[in-house]
Amino acid sequence: VLQEQWPVRVRVWGSAPGEYVVAVVMHHIAADGESLGPLVSDLVAGYVARSSGEVPGFAPLSVQFADFALWQHEVLGSPDDPSSVIGGQLAYWREQLAGLPDVLELPADRPRPQVASGRGGQARFEIPVGVAEGISRLAAARGVT
Incomplete structure (x- = not known):
């Protein structure tokens, strides 16, 4: 449940003597395709630095x-x-959703x-x-993930 747990899980386990596997699982609210590149890049940079006994040199954001x-x-x-952009959007959706049931009863x-x-x-x-x-x-033939 997102209210109770971080939407990211990381596990590290040994796969052979001196070898380890890192698994990172993220809820879609925590990461998307655009954020995975910088995350992997930072993980690799941190690993390379730490495995050499150095502190990663991340540039300030x-x-x-x-x-x-x-x-x-x-x-x-x-x-x-109500005259702001977000106020207008909220008013629009309140009007569109007014009177709809809280729960849509579907066959189950x-x-x-x-x-x-x-x-x-x-x-x-x-x-x-x-x-x-x-x-x-x-997926590759269709240009999708």
Whole structure:
């Protein structure tokens, strides 16, 4: 649940004497295709530096998150101001969604619980190598991921 856990998990395990594997799994809210490149680059730079006994020499960021938040507030305005960009967008969607039910009752194979637990489930399975390779070839041919 995003409210209770970080949307990023990292595991390191030994695969052979002196060899390790690092796995990073991220919820889509924490990373996207554009952010993975810089993340991998920073991980590699950090690994190379630390494995040589050095401190990684990361350049300071030109913009901090707080700078972006201030800029965004300046451009979009306040949600409480109906004449601001964000205020207008909120008003539009409130109007579009007015009167809709909180829950859309759709046919299901079991009844909806009275209180949502937020728990998910797991389904473990393996994709055969040939299928995975076929998917990769098709994706490459279509220019998609």
